[in-house]
Amino acid sequence: MKYNSSIKSIAIGLPETYYTNNMPPFSTIPNLPKNWWRNWGMEGRYMIDKKKGESCSQLAMKASLGAIEKAGLSTQDIDMIIGTTCTITGWSDKDNDKIFPGISEHLKTELKCKHSVMTLEVNQACISFLVALQIASDYIKTGIYKNVLICSAETFTQIADFSLPSASLFGDGAAAVIIGRSKEDGKLVSSHYKSIPTHNEIATLQWRIPLYKTGKEFVRPYFSLGEDAPSQMQTFVPHNVPEVVFKALAKAEASIVDIDHFIFHQPSRMLIRMWAMGIGIKRDKYTTTVEEYSCLSSASIPMTLYIALKNKKIKPNNKIVLAGAGIGWGFGAQVWHTETINY
Known part of the structure; x- marks a missing residue:
């Protein structure tokens, strides 16, 4: 039997502190080209503070719990978790050098999901979320899974070189969605x-x-x-x-x-x-x-x-x-x- 898939819920996770372009470390980046801010368009961003216990995985947990709750589900209802992050190293709140297992495995463990939950990492840079949506939708359409959690979490400021203008382009944050079977006409x-x-x-x-x-x-x-x-x-x-x-x-x-x-x-x-x-x-x-x-x-x-x-x-x-x-x-x-x- 085939099913339609739909986006059931969405939630976000953000650090506590907001930084404008006029605040360090962004205001102290050397050699910014003329019209840099006007062309790129960034006026500010959120950035994690590790001293406050903030991390990529902490933002991911906040967004994931929010998405599950807003979908009216419990962590036991999740059948699959897809994680996306470009913060390949330093995503963990316990080990800054952790690369594997991925953030999807971390979420499965911390959310205390059932053992049968499948985990998957997607890394296609900025369109990783789209690829994850396609994978989740395909699994749901075929009836293999019913509820898929997708979490995209980034702390790009942790891999930025603040001696270069490119460090000014990124912020930190996470967003998570639940993809499930459509009850109406929702579908990809x-x-x-x-x-x-x-x-x-x-x-x-x-x-x-x-x-x-x-x-x-x-x-x-x-x-x-x-x-x-x-x-x-x-x-x-x-x-x-x-x-x-x-x-x-x-x-x-x-x-x-x-x-x-x-x-x-x-x-x-x-x-x-x-x-x-x-x-x-x-x-x-x-x-x-x-x-x-x-x-x-x-x-x-x-x-x-x-x-x-x-x-x-x-x-x-x-x-x-x-x-x-x-x-x-x-x-x-x-x-x-x-x-x-x-x-």
């Missing part, structure tokens, strides 16, 4: 993905020392953005997101006018505007969160979905599009028919 209507692995050098996570420091004691993973990355991105990122959106719409036999709202990944204000222009939609048809939260990598799309719901931009029986790009480079778009999403 269609999707389309593509990969262009020819620009890998533009943005990477690599082991090195900070640019202006020396000594082996500083060697750890740092996010690295190529000096010419912004202009390079503009040669292929702006048109590939509209392309996958149109292909997903074609599979759904839908057009732009049929879509009530668009949820994009939030890498920069400029790229989001380019995607909207390429698709042909006005500002009221999509939500932005990059200004307030900065880029949250894999947590960006679910965070923006949460804010759109909170602002009443998405209602039951709407058609919405989730779309974005991730370094690597992967592109994805999905068309969803919503039912009630508890938030």
Whole structure:
């Protein structure tokens, strides 16, 4: 028997402290290019404080518990957990160097889920949440699982090199959703993905020392953005997101006018505007969160979905599009028919 899948609930987890661009360590980043903030669009972000016990896993737990509660479920009702994080090292609140097992295994243990729960890690950078949604939906459609928890948690500030401008682009946060069997007409209507692995050098996570420091004691993973990355991105990122959106719409036999709202990944204000222009939609048809939260990598799309719901931009029986790009480079778009999403 086949089932439709729907997004049942969504919840978020944020650190306690908010940092504007005028506050250290962001105000002390050297050599910011002219118009840097205006082009990227970040005005502030949340950042964890390890002294307060904050961590990637702590944010993930907060979001996951919220999503389970809002779905009207208990932890014993969860059949599968999919975790996404780019904070490959340092996600744990107990061991800053923990890589394996992944955050999905951590959530299963801490949530005290049943032993039969399947866990899975997805790492397709900023579109990991979309990939996780596709996997969860496919499992539910085939009847293998009934309730899937997806948690995207990022503490990118912990892998940022604050001697480089790229450290200013990210914030910390988590978002979780429950995907379950549809009781109404909610479903993943269609999707389309593509990969262009020819620009890998533009943005990477690599082991090195900070640019202006020396000594082996500083060697750890740092996010690295190529000096010419912004202009390079503009040669292929702006048109590939509209392309996958149109292909997903074609599979759904839908057009732009049929879509009530668009949820994009939030890498920069400029790229989001380019995607909207390429698709042909006005500002009221999509939500932005990059200004307030900065880029949250894999947590960006679910965070923006949460804010759109909170602002009443998405209602039951709407058609919405989730779309974005991730370094690597992967592109994805999905068309969803919503039912009630508890938030």
